[in-house]
Amino acid sequence: MDKTFYISTPIYYPSGNLHIGHVYTTFMCDVIARYKRACGYDVYFLTGMDEHGQKIQDKAIESNVSPQAYVDTMATSITSLWKNLQISNTDFIRTTQPRHEKVVQEVFSYFLKNGDIYLGQYEGWYCKPCETFFTNSQLVDGKCPDCGREVSKEKEDAYFFKMSKYTSRLLDFYASHPSCVTPSSRLKEVVKNFIEPGLEDLCVSRTSFDWGIKVKENPSHVVYVWLDALLNYISALGYGSEDPKNFEKYWLNGTEKVHVLGKEITRFHLIYWPVFLMALNIPLPDKFVVHGWIIMKDGKMSKSKGNVVYPEPLIEMYGMDMLRYYLLREIPFCEDGVFTPEKFIERCNADLANNYGNLTHRSLSMMKKYFNGVIPHYMGHVNEFDEALEASLQLAKKTFFEKMDNYDVTNAIAAIFEAIDKANKYVDDTRPWALAKDESKHDELKSVMNHLANTIYTVSVLLSPFLYEGTKKALDMLAIPDNLRNYQALDKGFNNLDGLKISDEITPIYARLDASVEIDRMKEKIYTR
Ligand code: MSP
Secondary structure, eight states: OOOEEEEEOOOBOOSSOOOHHHHHHHHHHHHHHHHHHHTTOEEEEEEEEOOOSHHHHHHHHHTTSOHHHHHHHHHHHHHHHHHHTTOOOSEEEETTSHHHHHHHHHHHHHHHHTTSEEEEEEEEEEETTTTEEEOGGGOBTTBOTTTOOOOEEEEEEEEEEOGGGGHHHHHHHHHHOTTSEESHHHHHHHIIIIITTOOOOEEOEEOSOOOSOBOTTOTTOEEOHHHHHHTHHHHTTTTTSSOTHHIIIIIISOSEEEEEEEGGGHHIIIIIHHHHHHHTTOOOOSEEEEEOOEEBTTBSOOTTTTOOOOHHHHHHHHHHHHHHHHHHHHSOTTSOEEOOHHHHHHHIIIIIIIIIIHHHHHHHHHHHHHHTTBOOOOOSOOSTTHHHHHHHHHHHHHHHHHHHHTTOHHHHHHHHHHHHHHHHHHHHHHOHHHHTTOGGGHHHHHHHHHHHHHHHHHHHHHHTTTOHHHHHHHHHHTTOOGGGSSTGGGGGOTTTTTTOBOOSOOOOSSOOOOHHHHHHHHHHHTTOO
16 A cells, blocks of 8 residues: 655634745645655645634724635635745645534534533633633733723633543653654643643633634534634545545555644644544544744744745745745754844855855766766766765765654755765865866766766755755756656666766856845845735
8 A cells, every 4th residue: 555644734824924934834844745755655735724713803804804705815815825835735724614614513513422522611801892801811910911901700601622531641642652743842841831730621612703613502602713723634634524535545544644833833733632633533643843933133023023024025036946945944943043134145145056056057067068968977986086975975865864754854955965065075176177188087087977967966856845946957957857856766876877968058056146235135025025
């Protein structure tokens, strides 16, 4: 049977246009999905939108349209963003779709019937003008955090999920699956702060607004957005529907199931989601990858600070690869990282234009000049630098696969760029322009060209999930046939490309960006879309 791989992004709130933070999560999943496909997995890559809740309802009122019309417009904009960014998702789920709403209602009814959900009373601080309940910790100076007015202690009927019943099962699960969360520090935090002290029952219905999925048994209640939203991960697969074959294939019998998410939503994913799955008797995911945040020099991105960076202008100005590369390379895996226009230009110039771009351009130009564009045959280790180059490429490949198999995209790319750097040094050490002047060094020159062609070929195939425009250009210039553009072909060795004739057109893969112009241009454009 085929190996399968399921990967999901969180579903995005359409309460505003998506920014580079959301794009970061999606890029990470897209790269992993492309990598897994390249490794021969049958991949189901899910993303979508989390469309219910008070905030969305408020946004719709603000825009003077119905909530449904509001989310429909946002769905058009978000799907076209993913299309422009060439995101390779298999499916796009919206929580207002009937296929999802039906599952949420049925799951809620099931939990009610088997006693996991019960009707109780919610007690909290109520702000009448805002019609909203707050917890003690949400109050500001004892007053409503939204309008600043007095609040009063009130009770209302609400449904609760018996989280408390699952405390020890959840602890047991994590004790026996300690590596299911990356990084493990996130799991430790959640276990120590929330699970070990004992889970509290969770209020899973609301009556203060109605933009949500109605509780069938009591339609004045809508289902709590997180119970609604988390179920997207299986409703999209057809769980509980007439056609559950994807659910069976990718979830029940799936080889690997991975959720990627940002650190602020760890608790929901590491506590509520596994408990809901346990209560449904469904196997738990294999992995939660928790990434950090993209922040600005002055802290978090926020509309009020005016420092929110949108992807569209960056793509328009610099193409697809640069933003993708920058975010995945520069933001340390699982940590926060700062976005600055200066760093963006510096990183793209240093790594893409100068390192990878330059290696390709100068090597292929020499291949044309000295061998009429025909890649010389592999002859083993001819000069003193060949062996080390092969070894460094081998090591980079090994590290790349190890890191990617642990979803560490940042260090996977770093390993390859180290090898590219070494290959540039190899050119400087072997000095092919000098070898070309000396008849007796012809074999050495041939070997250098063969090694360079193989290096560019290998790094380009490996990097293709990350830099799909630039690597395609490099592979096209090398005129690599389609059947060699895959990971399996890389194992064949350095005689893989013997005698291939490269393209006549050799041009730079990436433009070098002029910092003195581009930094200002970026500052002017990236905060609007
Ligand atoms: N709707 C919920 C998720 C429900 S999943 C069942 C949600 N949506 S969100 O739109 O607010 O965030 C979605 C993802 O975008 C999260 O993984 C979040 O971490 C990520 N990012 C939003 N801003 C971010 C940054 N500034 N930096 C990196 N990622 C950030 O939460």
